[in-house]
Amino acid sequence: MKFASTILLISSAILLTGNAVAGPTIVLKVNPPPAAWSTVGIGEKLTIRMSRDSGLRVIRVDEADDALPKFPADRYNLDSLVNWGLEVGGQYLMLVDVHHERLERRKTWQVPLFFHKYVTMGVIDGEFRLIDLTRGELLVAKPFRREQEARRIFQASPDDDINDPDLHMTAPGKQVFFDRLENSLCDQLLESIGFIERGDDGE
Numbered sequence: 427m428k429f430a431s432t433i434l435l436i437s438s439a440i441l442l443t444g445n446a447v448a449g450p451t452i453v454l455k456v457n458p459p460p461a462a463w464s465t466v467g468i469g470e471k472l473t474i475r476m477s478r479d480s481g482l483r484v485i486r487v488d489e490a491d492d493a494l495p496k497f498p499a500d501r502y503n504l505d506s507l508v509n510w511g512l513e514v515g516g517q518y519l520m521l522v523d524v525h526h527e528r529l530e531r532r533k534t535w536q537v538p539l540f541f542h543k544y545v546t547m548g549v550i551d552g553e554f555r556l557i558d559l560t561r562g563e564l565l566v567a568k569p570f571r572r573e574q575e576a577r578r579i580f581q582a583s584p585d586d587d588i589n590d591p592d593l594h595m596t597a598p599g600k601q602v603f604f605d606r607l608e609n610s611l612c613d614q615l616l617e618s619i620g621f622i623e624r625g626d627d628g629e
Contacts, residue, residue: 449481453516455497459527463604468524471612485516504564511559521555522615527604529576529595546577546595548607554615572611576603
């Protein structure tokens with residue numbers, strides 16, 4: 427498939443570092459939710475991971491960056507995105523729209539008249555797009571969702587309280603938890619484009 431072959435090219439360019447082959451330039455644009463729990467953020471985490479490979483150039487674009495061309499008003503128009511990405515100087519454009527980053531409480535299991543199990547789940551969902559700027563092609567556009575259990579409790583049947591205080595998390599606890607959840611999401615996104623994090627020895 428065309429998508430699979432293009433991803434293979436990206437992976438090969440990333441792995442073939444050194445003087446002979448220059449790696450690709452990826453423009454990274456992350457649109458975070460209005461209120462994120464973590465202190466670093468998905469955009470910074472992705473940049474750190476990808477920049478560890480000396481054969482890959484990452485251009486991260488923030489809304490407040492006045493030095494680069496203004497991001498298109500129509501964020502779903504392929505031609506506008508391609509023209510913008512080429513003007514920035516990239517070969518590929520990686521767009522990550524984070525729609526929600528939240529905690530949810532759910533009843534996940536019960537034995538009628540005896541027990542209930544409630545959990546607090548962390549959820550991140552949004553959409554990921556990858557565009558080949560040199561060919562003007564949308565390689566992938568798909569939603570993503572990452573979930574992770576934060577707290578759990580078992581209750582006797584008469585209690586059945588989804589607002590149990592034991593399901594709550596402190597503010598510092600939320601920061602630590604969402605930091606881990608965002609790292610897990612970054613792994614998922616990078617795996618989807620064939621990016622492999624290598625160790626310091628380059629293997």
